[in-house]
Every structure is written in C-alpha cells, then in structure tokens.
Amino acid sequence: MSVTAPLGFRAAGVDAGIKRGDDRDLALVVNDGPSRAAAGVFTRNRVKAAPVLWSAQVVSGGQVRAVVLNSGGANACTGPLGFQDTHATAEKVAAVLGDSAAEVAVCSTGLIGERLPMDALITGVDVVAAQLSRDGGLAAADAIRTTDTVSKISFRRGAGGYMVGGMAKGAGMLAPALATMLCVLTTDAEIGSEDLDRVLRAATAVTFDRLDSDGCMSTNDTVLLLASGASGVRPDLADFEKVVTAVCADLARQLLVDAEGASKxxxxxxxxxxxxxxxxxxxxxxxxxxxxxxxxxxxxxxxxxxxxxxxxxxxxxxxxxxxxxxxxxxxxxxxxxxxxxxxxxxxxxxxxxxxxxxxxxxxxxxxxxxxxxxxxxxxxxxxx
Amino acid sequence: MSVTAPLGFRAAGVDAGIKRGDDRDLALVVNDGPSRAAAGVFTRNRVKAAPVLWSAQVVSGGQVRAVVLNSGGANACTGPLGFQDTHATAEKVAAVLGDSAAEVAVCSTGLIGERLPMDALITGVDVVAAQLSRDGGLAAADAIRTTDTVSKISFRRGAGGYMVGGMAKGAGMLAPALATMLCVLTTDAEIGSEDLDRVLRAATAVTFDRLDSDGCMSTNDTVLLLASGASGVRPDLADFEKVVTAVCADLARQLLVDAEGASKxxxxxxxxxxxxxxxxxxxxxxxxxxxxxxxxxxxxxxxxxxxxxxxxxxxxxxxxxxxxxxxxxxxxxxxxxxxxxxxxxxxxxxxxxxxxxxxxxxxxxxxxxxxxxxxxxxxxxxxx
The missing domain is CATH 3.10.20.340 (ArgJ beta chain, C-terminal domain)
Structure with a gap:
C-alpha cells in the first residue's frame, strides 16, 4: 500500500548495489495521472544537497510525473558534479518513462560528501522501472531506509472516497532535522498544485516540523505530495487537509518511535x-x-x-x-x-x-x- | 593560592553538612581591602536562582566585602522563601564579619527546586568564618565542587607586581551554560568597579562565553571579580585585561577538560x-x-x-x-x-x-x- 494505496500510482524498490550488502536502495514512484499536480517542502538548511536543489526546481513547476529515491548516499556537498549526477538520474528516469526530466523529482539519503556510484544507479533505474506495479509501495518504502529499523507507511481514506498514502524514512525530522527525512505522499484526489502546496505546508508545520529528535537539520529533507486525480473525487479542502495531516502525523509518530537509540x-x-x-x-x-x-x-x-x-x-x-x-x-x-x-x-x-x-x-x-x-x-x- | 594569591584576601572551605557525605560544601572569600571594588556577570537565563538575583543587586553597588558559596543545592526555583534563605545567609555572614549584608554576595550550586538546609548552612557560616586564612584558597575551591572531579584554580602576576587569582567550578559554562558555572576572581590591583566591570565583561566574552559543553544554560552561573587594592599597584588597563583574560582562559580550559563524561x-x-x-x-x-x-x-x-x-x-x-x-x-x-x-x-x-x-x-x-x-x-x- 503506502504510496500505491491511491489510484494512479505505481512504485517499486530494488537493490541496485548503491549500498553495501543486499538491501534495497533504489525506489521509484510514478504518477500515471490523469493529473500530475504536485507540491513539496524542503530542508531549511542553507547547505542543500543536489537532489534538493533539483527537486525544488521541479516542484516549482507544479507537476511531478515521478520520484526516484536512493539510500546509500546523500549526494550532498558534492559540488557541480554531484548536481550533474542528480540531473543525469532524472534524465534516465525520464527516458525510461518517455517523459520530461523537468517533471522527475530526485531524493537521496546517506553519507554526505561522497559522489553516488552512478553506474549502479543508472543501471538500477532500468531494473526498478521494470518492476513498477500497483503493489510496489512496500518495496519502495523499504528501499529508502538507512538506519531505520522498519519501513514507515501510512494511508487514510477521505470523505467521498479518495485516498491519501505515504512512505517516509528518517530517524530525524523535517526541519530542523538530520539523519535526513524523506517522505512521499500520494493522493488520487482531484486537486491543483496551489491547493496541494497550501495543504502540505499546513500539514507538515504541525507534524514533521514539530519532531525534534536531536536538533540537527539535514541537508536533504524533502516531503513531496503528488496528486493523480484518478479517483475523480474533488475533495473538500478542509477534509483533505485533515486527512493529509493525519497521514503526516502517523508517519511522524513512526519516525519518532524508531529514532536512533531512543528508549522514550x-x-x-x-x-x-x-x-x-x-x-x-x-x-x-x-x-x-x-x-x-x-x-x-x-x-x-x-x-x-x-x-x-x-x-x-x-x-x-x-x-x-x-x-x-x-x-x-x-x-x-x-x-x-x-x-x-x-x-x-x-x-x-x-x-x-x-x-x-x-x-x-x-x-x-x-x-x-x-x-x-x-x-x-x-x-x-x-x-x- | 587561587583566590588568596592576591594580597588582601582570606578564604576557607568546610564541610557544613549541606551535601551528603564528608565533602566540603561551604566556602567563604573575604576582601580585607583597603578597597572593596567589585564587578559581576551572571547567567542570561530568565529563570534566575535566588542567589543570582541577590548578588546582582549587591554587585550593582560596586562593592563586595565577602562571597559565600555553597554546593549541595542551587536554591533555584524555590520562590520567595528561597530568596529569604539567600538573604539570611548574607545577613549571617555580615553579622560574623561585623559588616553590611548589602556587600555580601551569595553563590549556590546543586539541584534545582529544593530549599537549602538552612540550619546547617547558618551554623556552617560560623565554622567557615573561623577558618578564614591567607592559605584558604584551595579549601574554598574544593568546597564549591559538584560533579567536578578536581578543583579549578589559577593565578597570574601582572606588570608592576599585582596579582590576579581565581577559582571556578562547573562542568558547563557561563552562558549558555549548565551544571552551573561559578567563578570568583580576585586581585590586589588598585582599580575601580567601573573598570572592573568593563574588563570582566571583555574577559568573559572571549573565554567562559565561548565554552559550550552541552548548550544548556544554568539558572545560577556567576562570575565575580573583587579588587582589594592591597598591592598598591594601579595597573595599566590593557595589561590588567590581558591578565584577567588569561586567568579566565586558564579556568575555562580546566572546566572543559573536566566536563562531564567527555573524552575529547x-x-x-x-x-x-x-x-x-x-x-x-x-x-x-x-x-x-x-x-x-x-x-x-x-x-x-x-x-x-x-x-x-x-x-x-x-x-x-x-x-x-x-x-x-x-x-x-x-x-x-x-x-x-x-x-x-x-x-x-x-x-x-x-x-x-x-x-x-x-x-x-x-x-x-x-x-x-x-x-x-x-x-x-x-x-x-x-x-x-
């Protein structure tokens, strides 16, 4: 379920060899529409990772076709070459989907200051795209884990029958934050990007933003909200905000419980x-x-x-x-x-x-x- | 040595039964003059312990005859009764010295939120006053320890032959600070309270203020600088600031090395x-x-x-x-x-x-x- 609970979304998660070992480390979430409206909030850290700089630009267009996420490397503090790596990843996803890179968001999490193994990543995009399915939400949520001991997923049904789903990773929080928090929220409600933006800001302000596990703020924190419109339901905005906030609160709670080394x-x-x-x-x-x-x-x-x-x-x-x-x-x-x-x-x-x-x-x-x-x-x- | 390194000061430290066990817990530092000029800097925490409120008032008069310090209780968050306890302590010291309580500063360190055992403290003032001596600097420095594993003392000679001495306790720092930092500095230089104030602020700003062991700020932090004028040396102000800063830096360094549980x-x-x-x-x-x-x-x-x-x-x-x-x-x-x-x-x-x-x-x-x-x-x- 998770990001694939709402209609119109496919996802997958695979082991692309980015992390050592056999864990999944590459996820792809695709919005098949009919709408591609999207919004995002990002770390307030002034040192922003390449994928944050890239995705903020993508989201500013109000449309997102796909999100590609990797664990095993944050691609932060990697200079112009690191930004090229993010760009190349988006281009590769766009090519596989026959779409535009300008509508492909990228998220990364892991160690700061090291370049990503781009050969593995680019090859992995083909593999993960081939596995995209309506059942892929759990594998995607698994692939974005770093020190997370469990995957974090959530979904809720809104008034009139639309769905909101989501996945998250992180042992920190949105902002201030570290250990990088990544979260992708999806919905099949029919709703425009401006409304999505307003609702996402309101929901994160009272959930992820009020999680402060160690006062540190990551270079990579990202929360995206994608709407496919596939349910045909135009939601009441107050109800939609309530449902999105509930999903965020649920995910925030899961992050807190799994925070690094915590006993309370x-x-x-x-x-x-x-x-x-x-x-x-x-x-x-x-x-x-x-x-x-x-x-x-x-x-x-x-x-x-x-x-x-x-x-x-x-x-x-x-x-x-x-x-x-x-x-x-x-x-x-x-x-x-x-x-x-x-x-x-x-x-x-x-x-x-x-x-x-x-x-x-x-x-x-x-x-x-x-x-x-x-x-x-x-x-x-x-x-x- | 420590606070008794400069001429004109006597000190003592005793076990008054404020703390459990046999450790010293009450110190007294007395300035025998001829001058009593003094200055102080205090925690910037808005929740200030009773002794901070009291001593700030004392120091604002520019004269300090004596400082009485206890470990085993911070007398913070103790309400009006706690303030009365501080006042009574100053009155007792004044009575023993035949002087005015308005020139007796009080410092406390230990657990927040509990009243001090006033019977033990008042009785202890008689005992500690009876032991005042020119050799009492080390015992005083020992009596103000809480989790400090060692006493912190320092002294330096300035140009023309005046001395600056000091003692400190704390596993934190001035401001921001916790685990309470207390420091008493003494000098036999001839110098007025306005110059003392300026020099003390400059010296602490680049020493204690730049110590940040855990980002916490205490309710009790206090640094006092007392001048007896007993050397008859009127110091060059730049030299005096240099010497006071060196003593503060030395004490700050000792606090840092002894910080709770630190290995680096x-x-x-x-x-x-x-x-x-x-x-x-x-x-x-x-x-x-x-x-x-x-x-x-x-x-x-x-x-x-x-x-x-x-x-x-x-x-x-x-x-x-x-x-x-x-x-x-x-x-x-x-x-x-x-x-x-x-x-x-x-x-x-x-x-x-x-x-x-x-x-x-x-x-x-x-x-x-x-x-x-x-x-x-x-x-x-x-x-x-």
Missing part, C-alpha cells in the same frame, strides 16, 4: 502561551536540552532542567508563574516545587511533559526522544 | 567570517551538533555534520566556498570533499575543527567536548 518518546506539550509561536519556541528549547533528555532516560522527573530550558527562550512568561507536569503530576507550581516528585511514574515508553506558561490561550506540542548511550553508540560508529 | 576537547575555530558575531554563531551551532559530537567521539572525521550545522545559521557564507579542516587536514574544500579523510588523526584528546567561511577577515573559537555514553550515564543517574 517524549511529548512536550506547551499550554498557556501568549502565541502559538511562543509555544513552539518553548517546546523546541526543551526538546533540545541534552540534560533533560538524559534525565528522562534515567527516569528522573528533573523539572529543574525543564524550567532552565524555558528560561533560555524569549517567550512571554513570568518565572514565578511557570507550572510543569510530568506524566500528569504537577511537580512544579508557580516556578517552585509542587506535588511530590515520587508520584511521577516514568517507566512507560511514552512521556508527556506539560508546561503551563500562564501567559495566554495558545498551545503546541513538540515531540522528541531521550538521549541514550545507544544514540551515542549509533552516531559514533555509523558515518552518516 | 574540541576547539571549533571559525575563520574568514564577515564579523566576529558570525564566527561565534557558527562556532556555537557546530558545538551544539550532537551528531558531530558523537562522530568526534567515534574518531570519525565526519565533515558533513560540520557543514550541516553551519548551514543552520544566518552567518554570511556561500555553501560552495566553505572549507573545513579537522586536525589540520582540509577534508572539505569548496563545499565538497577535499583532502583524503584517512589522513585525519583523531586519536589525541585535543581536536581542532577549522571552518573557513570565505566571507571576511573575522574569526572566533568556541570550545566544546564530545558526546559520550559516560555523559549520558552521568546525567541520567545524577539529579542536578
């Missing part, structure tokens, strides 16, 4: 903020505190580390009116010790930290993970 | 920046990349993680003109792979990452450490 999934819920921006700022600052992430790993309800992190922001709040709950126990009230910290049960994998800024009616939730020796191990040993 | 000391040297601010911004962004810190721990010269972190800043640079060297090998040139990465020797404890932004003549160095399983362990197991 931490939701940082900021309430009582003067603005949503303040709420996100505070949530992000708290999610980036290594000290707090270690404390949660150690199942220590160390609210002092929460309050310290809040204090580094410019959000509106009065230190004497801060309240903090961990898993529902308000252990900090009015900026000082509140309820008995021994009542906090931090054994479950899911942890919720609620921060009440007592400054207004707005709220937002940012998701992160704990910091573990396994994270250090994985990121010390694996060049990515 | 990483200097991030940013050159070719359009402004010094840009250089510091880039250095700080790189120093906060958990992914990079893990790579250095694993002795992997992963320059992609450096470039990714640079790309998250708003500093002036062109991604195609970035150069990065690790321990002298320019493994990234023009934003792409440069010299052979196998030439980089990452076995020594000291690691230098040089980033050339190719955007101007300015430079700055930010110091950090690697991210290790030991850091995670220490900060999971130790409530601080």
């Amino acid at each position: 999934a931490i939701a940082i819920e900021v309430v009582g903020a003067e603005s949503e921006t303040d709420a996100v700022t505070v949530g992000r600052a708290v999610s980036r505190s290594n000290l707090l992430k270690c404390a949660i790993h150690g199942e220590d309800p160390n609210w002092g580390r929460v309050v310290s992190a809040v204090g580094t922001t410019d959000a509106a709040f009065d230190p004497d009116r801060l309240n903090v709950a961990i898993n529902g126990i308000w252990i900090c009230r009015g900026g000082a010790a509140g309820d008995d910290r021994s009542k906090v049960d931090l054994r479950p994998r899911d942890v919720t930290i609620t921060i009440d800024l007592s400054a207004g009616p707005h709220s937002a939730t940012v998701h992160t993970t704990d910091l573990t020796a396994a994270y250090v191990h994985e990121n010390s040993a694996y060049s990515s | 000391a990483i200097a991030i040297e940013v050159v070719g920046a359009e402004s010094e601010t840009d250089a510091v911004t880039v250095g700080r962004a790189v120093s906060r990349s958990n992914l990079l810190k893990c790579a250095i721990h694993g002795e992997d010269p992963n320059w992609g993680r450096v470039v990714s972190a640079v790309g998250t800043t708003d500093a002036a640079f062109d991604p195609d003109r970035l150069n990065v060297a690790i321990n002298g090998i320019w493994i990234c040139r023009g934003g792409a792979a440069g010299d052979d990465r196998s030439k980089v020797d990452l076995r020594p404890r000291d690691v230098t990452i040089t980033i050339d932004l190719s955007a101007g003549p300015h430079s700055a160095t930010v110091h950090t450490t690697d991210l290790t399983a030991a850091y995670v362990h220490e900060n999971s197991a130790y409530s601080s």
Whole structure:
C-alpha cells in the first residue's frame, strides 16, 4: 500500500548495489495521472544537497510525473558534479518513462560528501522501472531506509472516497532535522498544485516540523505530495487537509518511535502561551536540552532542567508563574516545587511533559526522544 | 593560592553538612581591602536562582566585602522563601564579619527546586568564618565542587607586581551554560568597579562565553571579580585585561577538560567570517551538533555534520566556498570533499575543527567536548 494505496500510482524498490550488502536502495514512484499536480517542502538548511536543489526546481513547476529515491548516499556537498549526477538520474528516469526530466523529482539519503556510484544507479533505474506495479509501495518504502529499523507507511481514506498514502524514512525530522527525512505522499484526489502546496505546508508545520529528535537539520529533507486525480473525487479542502495531516502525523509518530537509540518518546506539550509561536519556541528549547533528555532516560522527573530550558527562550512568561507536569503530576507550581516528585511514574515508553506558561490561550506540542548511550553508540560508529 | 594569591584576601572551605557525605560544601572569600571594588556577570537565563538575583543587586553597588558559596543545592526555583534563605545567609555572614549584608554576595550550586538546609548552612557560616586564612584558597575551591572531579584554580602576576587569582567550578559554562558555572576572581590591583566591570565583561566574552559543553544554560552561573587594592599597584588597563583574560582562559580550559563524561576537547575555530558575531554563531551551532559530537567521539572525521550545522545559521557564507579542516587536514574544500579523510588523526584528546567561511577577515573559537555514553550515564543517574 503506502504510496500505491491511491489510484494512479505505481512504485517499486530494488537493490541496485548503491549500498553495501543486499538491501534495497533504489525506489521509484510514478504518477500515471490523469493529473500530475504536485507540491513539496524542503530542508531549511542553507547547505542543500543536489537532489534538493533539483527537486525544488521541479516542484516549482507544479507537476511531478515521478520520484526516484536512493539510500546509500546523500549526494550532498558534492559540488557541480554531484548536481550533474542528480540531473543525469532524472534524465534516465525520464527516458525510461518517455517523459520530461523537468517533471522527475530526485531524493537521496546517506553519507554526505561522497559522489553516488552512478553506474549502479543508472543501471538500477532500468531494473526498478521494470518492476513498477500497483503493489510496489512496500518495496519502495523499504528501499529508502538507512538506519531505520522498519519501513514507515501510512494511508487514510477521505470523505467521498479518495485516498491519501505515504512512505517516509528518517530517524530525524523535517526541519530542523538530520539523519535526513524523506517522505512521499500520494493522493488520487482531484486537486491543483496551489491547493496541494497550501495543504502540505499546513500539514507538515504541525507534524514533521514539530519532531525534534536531536536538533540537527539535514541537508536533504524533502516531503513531496503528488496528486493523480484518478479517483475523480474533488475533495473538500478542509477534509483533505485533515486527512493529509493525519497521514503526516502517523508517519511522524513512526519516525519518532524508531529514532536512533531512543528508549522514550517524549511529548512536550506547551499550554498557556501568549502565541502559538511562543509555544513552539518553548517546546523546541526543551526538546533540545541534552540534560533533560538524559534525565528522562534515567527516569528522573528533573523539572529543574525543564524550567532552565524555558528560561533560555524569549517567550512571554513570568518565572514565578511557570507550572510543569510530568506524566500528569504537577511537580512544579508557580516556578517552585509542587506535588511530590515520587508520584511521577516514568517507566512507560511514552512521556508527556506539560508546561503551563500562564501567559495566554495558545498551545503546541513538540515531540522528541531521550538521549541514550545507544544514540551515542549509533552516531559514533555509523558515518552518516 | 587561587583566590588568596592576591594580597588582601582570606578564604576557607568546610564541610557544613549541606551535601551528603564528608565533602566540603561551604566556602567563604573575604576582601580585607583597603578597597572593596567589585564587578559581576551572571547567567542570561530568565529563570534566575535566588542567589543570582541577590548578588546582582549587591554587585550593582560596586562593592563586595565577602562571597559565600555553597554546593549541595542551587536554591533555584524555590520562590520567595528561597530568596529569604539567600538573604539570611548574607545577613549571617555580615553579622560574623561585623559588616553590611548589602556587600555580601551569595553563590549556590546543586539541584534545582529544593530549599537549602538552612540550619546547617547558618551554623556552617560560623565554622567557615573561623577558618578564614591567607592559605584558604584551595579549601574554598574544593568546597564549591559538584560533579567536578578536581578543583579549578589559577593565578597570574601582572606588570608592576599585582596579582590576579581565581577559582571556578562547573562542568558547563557561563552562558549558555549548565551544571552551573561559578567563578570568583580576585586581585590586589588598585582599580575601580567601573573598570572592573568593563574588563570582566571583555574577559568573559572571549573565554567562559565561548565554552559550550552541552548548550544548556544554568539558572545560577556567576562570575565575580573583587579588587582589594592591597598591592598598591594601579595597573595599566590593557595589561590588567590581558591578565584577567588569561586567568579566565586558564579556568575555562580546566572546566572543559573536566566536563562531564567527555573524552575529547574540541576547539571549533571559525575563520574568514564577515564579523566576529558570525564566527561565534557558527562556532556555537557546530558545538551544539550532537551528531558531530558523537562522530568526534567515534574518531570519525565526519565533515558533513560540520557543514550541516553551519548551514543552520544566518552567518554570511556561500555553501560552495566553505572549507573545513579537522586536525589540520582540509577534508572539505569548496563545499565538497577535499583532502583524503584517512589522513585525519583523531586519536589525541585535543581536536581542532577549522571552518573557513570565505566571507571576511573575522574569526572566533568556541570550545566544546564530545558526546559520550559516560555523559549520558552521568546525567541520567545524577539529579542536578
């Protein structure tokens, strides 16, 4: 299912020999129409990988026929030759499909700073194209994994019967992000590229954008949304946004649970903020505190580390009116010790930290993970 | 030596029973004059501990007779009662010295959110005051340790024969900072509080402020500079700034080497920046990349993680003109792979990452450490 759950899409994933070993490393997703409307959001890192520069240009045309994705190399920081490699990959896909390279998006993930093995990749395009099918969604999702232990896929049906499907990879998040997040969303709804763009921005802003596993931002993060129109259903826009957001939220959740070396999934819920921006700022600052992430790993309800992190922001709040709950126990009230910290049960994998800024009616939730020796191990040993 | 290296100062450090165990936990530093000129810089965290609020007020008067410091409790997030505790501590010291509490600074370090054991502390003030001596600098430096494995002390002689001495504790840094950094600097130079303030700000800006072990910022960070004038030497201001900066740099270096769980000391040297601010911004962004810190721990010269972190800043640079060297090998040139990465020797404890932004003549160095399983362990197991 995944990207092939909606009508009008075929996909495949193969081992093209880009990565060492026998894992799949090349995926292709093709939109057979009748529409090719598309939108995309990309990393905000100023150092953008060649496929990001290329795909942003493709998407700006509002039409995407196909997306080719490889693991085993990010093609980032590879200079003009790296950009030529991306271009050549798009040209090859276009040739195989009898279409224009200007409508072929490219995504890459893996080590930064190394050229891709282009012979393997170009040969692989023929192989993967030959395997394109309506059942290929799972193989495609498998082929884009790097340190992901499982494939991430999702789909939802919208009002009137259209479908939205998607696949994602990454142990990080969209932006800020690293370990590269790639996501391809598909739908058979009939909808134009401008509406797709608006909906995709709204959906990612409250899902992938609020995932902050380690505060790092990748050079390659990409989320694409392709519409085939094959269902013939013209969706209600509010319903469509809700469905796309649900698919993104589901994929984001899967990314978080599979984050490198994590043993806890931490939701940082900021309430009582003067603005949503303040709420996100505070949530992000708290999610980036290594000290707090270690404390949660150690199942220590160390609210002092929460309050310290809040204090580094410019959000509106009065230190004497801060309240903090961990898993529902308000252990900090009015900026000082509140309820008995021994009542906090931090054994479950899911942890919720609620921060009440007592400054207004707005709220937002940012998701992160704990910091573990396994994270250090994985990121010390694996060049990515 | 340490704070008692300059003439006019006495100090002591005792076990007052604030911390569990037999370690010293209460220090007193007294300026016997003839001058009491003083200056201070404090955490920029908006959540400030009671002793920071108190001492900032004391220092604003430009005179400090004594500094009382405790480990075993930060007295942060303790509300109005915590502030009363700080006030009572200063009053007690003032009473023992026959002086005014308005000239007694207070510093605390330890767990946030818990009240101090005031009976032990007040009784301890009598004990520590009774032990004040010209030899007490080392005991004072010992008493302010928390997770510090060693005491940090330094002293330098300036032109004309005046002395500058100091002690510090902390596994973090001034601002941004955590694990609380406390530092008391003393001098027997004859110099007014306005000059002290200017020199202290200049010295800390290029030393403690450029230490970023984990990007966290404490509620308690404090650096004080006290001048007794007892040498009778009126220093040349440029020389004085040089000597104070050297003492701060020496203490900063000791803090970094002793940072929690670190196995590498990483200097991030940013050159070719359009402004010094840009250089510091880039250095700080790189120093906060958990992914990079893990790579250095694993002795992997992963320059992609450096470039990714640079790309998250708003500093002036062109991604195609970035150069990065690790321990002298320019493994990234023009934003792409440069010299052979196998030439980089990452076995020594000291690691230098040089980033050339190719955007101007300015430079700055930010110091950090690697991210290790030991850091995670220490900060999971130790409530601080």
